[in-house]
Amino acid sequence: xxxxxxxxxxxxxxxxxxxxxxxxxxxxxxxxxxxxxxxxxxxxxxxxxxxxxxxxxxxxxxxxxxxxxxxxxxxxxxxxxxxxxxxxxxxxxxxxxxxxxxxxxxxxxxxxxxxxxxxxxxxxxxxxxxxxxxxxxxxxxxxxxxxxxxxxxxxxxxxxxxxxxxxxxxxxxxxxxxxxxxxxxxxxxxxxxxxxxxxxxxxxxxxxxxxxxxxxxxxxxxxxxxxxxxxxxxxxxxxxxxxxxxxxxxxxx
Amino acid sequence: xxxxxxxxxxxxxxxxxxxxxxxxxxxxxxxxxxxxxxxxxxxxxxxxxxxxxxxxxxxxxxxxxxxxxxxxxxxxxxxxxxxxxxxxxxxxxxxxxxxxxxxxxxxxxxxxxxxxxxxxxxxxxxxxxxxxxxxxxxxxxxxxxxxxxxxxxxxxxxxxxxxxxxxxxxxxxxxxxxxxxxxxxxxxxxxxxxxxxxxxxxxxxxxxxxxxxxxxxxxxxxxxxxxxxxxxxxxxxxxxxxxxxxxxxxxxxxxxxxxxxxxxxxxxxxxxxxxxxxxxxxxxxxxxxxxxxxxxxxxxxxxxxxxxxxxxxxxxxxxxxxxxxxxxxxxxxxxxxxxxxxxxxxxxxxxxxxxxxxxxxxxxxxxxxxxxxxxxxxxxxxxxxxxxxxxxxxxxxxxxxxxxxxxxxxxxxxxxxxxxx
Ligand SMILES: Nc1ncnc2c1ncn2[C@@H]1O[C@H](COP(=O)(O)OP(=O)(O)O)[C@@H](O)[C@H]1O
Ligand SMILES: [Mg+2]
Numbered sequence: 001x002x003x004x005x006x007x008x009x010x011x012x013x014x015x016x017x018x019x020x021x022x023x024x025x026x027x028x029x030x031x032x033x034x035x036x037x038x039x040x041x042x043x044x045x046x047x048x049x050x051x052x053x054x055x056x057x058x059x060x061x062x063x064x065x066x067x068x069x070x071x072x073x074x075x076x077x078x079x080x081x082x083x084x085x086x087x088x089x090x091x092x093x094x095x096x097x098x099x100x101x102x103x104x105x106x107x108x109x110x111x112x113x114x115x116x117x118x119x120x121x122x123x124x125x126x127x128x129x130x131x132x133x134x135x136x137x138x139x140x141x142x143x144x145x146x147x148x149x150x151x152x153x154x155x156x157x158x159x160x161x162x163x164x165x166x167x168x169x170x171x172x173x174x175x176x177x178x179x180x181x182x183x184x185x186x187x188x189x190x191x192x193x194x195x196x197x198x199x200x201x202x203x204x205x206x207x208x209x210x211x212x213x214x215x216x217x218x219x220x221x222x223x224x225x226x227x228x229x230x231x232x233x234x235x236x237x238x239x240x241x242x243x244x245x246x247x248x249x250x251x252x253x
Numbered sequence: 254x255x256x257x258x259x260x261x262x263x264x265x266x267x268x269x270x271x272x273x274x275x276x277x278x279x280x281x282x283x284x285x286x287x288x289x290x291x292x293x294x295x296x297x298x299x300x301x302x303x304x305x306x307x308x309x310x311x312x313x314x315x316x317x318x319x320x321x322x323x324x325x326x327x328x329x330x331x332x333x334x335x336x337x338x339x340x341x342x343x344x345x346x347x348x349x350x351x352x353x354x355x356x357x358x359x360x361x362x363x364x365x366x367x368x369x370x371x372x373x374x375x376x377x378x379x380x381x382x383x384x385x386x387x388x389x390x391x392x393x394x395x396x397x398x399x400x401x402x403x404x405x406x407x408x409x410x411x412x413x414x415x416x417x418x419x420x421x422x423x424x425x426x427x428x429x430x431x432x433x434x435x436x437x438x439x440x441x442x443x444x445x446x447x448x449x450x451x452x453x454x455x456x457x458x459x460x461x462x463x464x465x466x467x468x469x470x471x472x473x474x475x476x477x478x479x480x481x482x483x484x485x486x487x488x489x490x491x492x493x494x495x496x497x498x499x500x501x502x503x504x505x506x507x508x509x510x511x512x513x514x515x516x517x518x519x520x521x522x523x524x525x526x527x528x529x530x531x532x533x534x535x536x537x538x539x540x541x542x543x544x545x546x547x548x549x550x551x552x553x554x555x556x557x558x559x560x561x562x563x564x565x566x567x568x569x570x571x572x573x574x575x576x577x578x579x580x581x582x583x584x585x586x587x588x589x590x591x592x593x594x595x596x597x598x599x600x601x602x603x604x605x606x607x608x609x610x611x612x613x614x615x616x617x618x619x620x621x622x623x624x625x626x627x628x629x630x631x632x633x634x635x636x637x638x639x640x641x642x643x644x645x646x647x648x649x650x651x652x653x654x655x656x657x658x659x660x661x662x663x664x665x666x667x668x669x670x671x672x673x674x
Contacts (some may be wrong), residue, residue: 048629052621076631088626092644101640102630109631141644158630 001026001197002067002166007058009046015056016042018222024166027194031208031233032201034219035241040201041085043219044170048082049075062166076102077109079165083155083172085201090142095154098142099124099161106162127160131187148175156187167191168199173207185210205237220248262307262314263384266420269316270388274366281376281386288380297379298506300564300596301535303480306504310448310478315418316390317449319343322351322412330410330442332661337406337438344413345423345451346391357401363392363424370426373456374484379508381480385422385454392424399430399460406436406466406655413473415447423453431460431488438658439469448476448503457485457493461515464492468658471499471507472665475530480506487547489515496652497524498662499534500669510539513547513575523652524553525662526586527669528561528593535564542575542605549579554646555586557593565597567612573604582612587619587645639670 007020016039024030032040046053047060049072060067067075090098104114115123128135131153143151152172159167169188173181188211192198200211208216208230216233218226220241225248226232236244267282291298293305322343331339340360341351347362354360363370376383397403413421429435441451459465467483479502487493495509511520522538540549555563565584586595597614619641627637643666653659 048625050625071634072625072628073631073633073637076629082629084626084629088620088622090620090623090626090641090644092647093627093640098627098630098632098640101636102627102632105633105636106631162630 001063003061005059007043007046007060008056009042009053010056011042011053016053016222017046020058020222020224022217022224024197024199026197028215029192029198029200029211029213031213031216031230032199032219033203033205033216033233033236035245036203038219039222040203040219041170044082044085044168044199044201047075047168048072048080073105074109076162077106081159081162081164081167083152083159083167083169085170085174087143087151087155089144089146091144093142095138095140095142096124099158102158103161123161127157130160130190131157132183133157149177149180152176152184153180156184160187160191163191165196166199167196168201170201171203172200173202173204181207181210205233208233218244220244263388265315266388271390273364274370277371278387281371281383281388284376285380285383285387288377288383290380297537300562301504301506301533303478303504303506306478307450310503311419311450313415313417313419315420316388317344317414317416317418317421319346319348319391320414320416322348324351326412327351327410330440331408332657334657334660335408336657337408339408339410340393342393342409342411342423344416345389345411345421345453347393355403355407357398358403359394359396359398361394363389363394363426365394367394367426369458370424370456373458373486373512374454374482374510379482381452382454382482385424385452385482389422389424389454392426394426394428396428397430397433397435400432401430402433403435406438406658408438408440411441412444413441413449413451413477414444415449419447419449421449421451423451425455427455427457429457429459429463429465432462433460434464436466436655437468438655439467441471441473443473443477446474446476448478451477451479451481453479453481455481455483457483459485459487459491459493461488462490463488466494466496466654468496468653468655469498470658470662471497471505471534472501475501475503475532477502478504480508482508482510484510484512486512486514487518487520490517491515492519492521494521494652495523496649497536498527499525499536500527500665502532502534504533506535506537508537508539510541511549512541512543513549514543516544516546518547520547520549521652522549522551522553523649525646525649526553526555526557526563527646527666528556528563529558529669531560533562533564535566537564537566537568539568539570540580542569542571542578542580544574545576545578547575547578549581551582552649553584554649555584555595556589556642556646557586557595558589560590560592562594563596565595565614566600567598568600569602569610569612571603571605571608571610575605576607578605578608578610580608580610584614585645586616587642588616589619635671639667642670643667
């Protein structure tokens with residue numbers, strides 16, 4: 001589904017991603033872990049198409065298409081979804097209007113009829129249950145005045161509405177209490193199928209108790225320095241990142 | 254080449270002014286001559302070099318004569334779903350024969366001398382008000398008697414066209430009695446592409462506890478030069494609300510002044526600039542708190558693309574007696590291009606000590622983070638920009654209490670922003 005080859009990216013001339021290779025197949029869950037500042041969000045942003053990151057080398061193929069060649073909105077319409085680490089508050093834009101616009105834009109791209117107000121609302125009701133999000137929140141401006149947890153829930157709710165093929169969850173777990181974490185993870189797990197894939201970005205192992213990954217990768221200084229199965233996450237939980245840092249840093253000398 | 258600063262240019266216009274209101278006109282002329290047109294860098298017109306612009310653009314400084322207008326032209330100009338009364342003007346001249354009479358309201362051309370004309374928008378405050386006072390022709394007087402609630406809005410619909418002369422001098426005298434309620438909509442339609450100069454004065458004398466809305470759309474096209482002076486007296490317990498939407502104009506200067514004269518009154522000034530190309534719009538507002546316990550609210554939002562320029566100057570004057578004043582002012586601007594310019598300035602003069610007064614001016618770019626967020630959900634970039642900008646001006650649109658006017662403005666905005674949502 002997704003093939004990342006030797007991906008390099010920089011911001012304002014400073015290299016941040018320095019040769020990422022990753023292969024994600026349908027039905028898989030990949031966890032990307034790593035200490036703060038290692039480039040996890042940058043990777044997620046590059047995949048979603050944020051313009052301030054300049055790709056200097058490498059390629060990303062998504063379902064046979066050159067992802068890097070597409071505008072952010074086309075990536076979303078092709079089925080890439082980024083749950084933001086820090087969802088933006090947008091005053092004056094109602095959550096409902098926003099979602100309906102987004103959904104119908106995606107549907108149009110896929111050659112589907114736009115949803116009328118009635119069908120849209122019933123779909124919304126159905127998906128709201130999935131993440132136990134309150135209707136009141138959705139009548140407000142997008143993310144405005146939402147608590148951290150509410151924002152994260154709203155991200156997963158949007159994901160449920162848009163039914164992406166590849167979901168990238170950037171630190172969706174951070175800041176959540178156990179109950180919220182369980183609800184959010186539940187939502188993600190229910191949306192999983194053998195046709196879609198998930199990349200879970202986190203620096204805590206805790207989330208992986210709920211969303212069980214098939215593969216775990218450790219990102220450090222812009223490279224994937226270790227890959228393994230969920231046991232690797234447990235090892236990281238126990239030993240921290242220092243041993244990996246030492247391994248990498250001494251090898252580099 | 255004319256040399257406006259020597260005051261010769263408008264001489265022909267002054268000479269050919271109608272004979273009525275002779276004292277008023279003479280006074281206006283004297284003030285016009287003593288003030289002179291704004292010189293370059295003159296403080297009040299610092300960012301709006303209207304004199305130079307007039308010199309460059311206008312070649313025939315005589316009054317544009319009225320021309321005939323068809324019923325059909327009027328019909329086609331109305332906002333979709335418009336439900337109200339229409340008063341029609343041709344190059345500033347009120348045309349009673351094409352206008353509807355409105356039950357219970359006295360409407361006449363300003364041929365008949367109304368003693369108080371010039372008592373609110375005083376000539377000495379602005380040279381263009383003086384010029385108008387000296388030279389206006391065929392304006393209108395509208396009197397809404399005491400306690401009359403005009404249920405439907407009154408549209409002041411002007412058709413303008415450079416036509417044997419390029420100067421248009423509308424003058425409106427509006428009187429709203431105690432406890433009366435009325436909504437005005439002010440719109441001008443340009444016929445033809447030639448430039449012209451509109452020098453407009455609107456005086457509104459509101460009674461106690463009156464409720465007056467004045468919604469104005471400036472969408473005449475990019476060949477138009479305009480200076481307007483709109484001034485109102487707001488008496489005790491009354492409310493006056495102005496919403497001014499500017500979407501075009503070569504150079505437009507709006508002087509809007511609210512005199513808060515009675516306690517517990519409320520003066521509101523709202524506006525949107527949505528400009529592109531080389532449009533230049535300058536909103537100079539002035540609210541004068543003369544008495545205690547009055548409230549003023551002001552919110553102008555600007556979106557500037559291309560090489561357009563916006564000027565905002567918001568004066569709040571709180572006199573020593575005006576204790577317990579509440580005055581709010583906000584001007585926020587978004588620049589969509591590197592060549593667009595905004596000059597914004599709050600100008601507060603507060604002589605009372607027990608007042609609540611807040612103000613803020615911002616100039617920024619479109620929020621890139623927000624834009625990316627919308628795009629990342631599949632929303633086309635242009636549409637996403639439209640959504641954000643529409644949300645940005647939404648607070649002002651909410652103030653338009655007439656659906657047809659509001660919807661028309663919304664459509665204009667959506668069209669301009671290249672997005673329908
Ligand atoms: N927009 C940016 N401008 C400048 N530096 C950035 C920007 N985004 C990320 N970086 C830098 O890139 C590195 C990786 O950041 P990030 O991808 O956010 O890491 P992570 O998500 O793993 O914590 C950090 O050193 C960070 O400071
Ligand atoms: Mg991060």
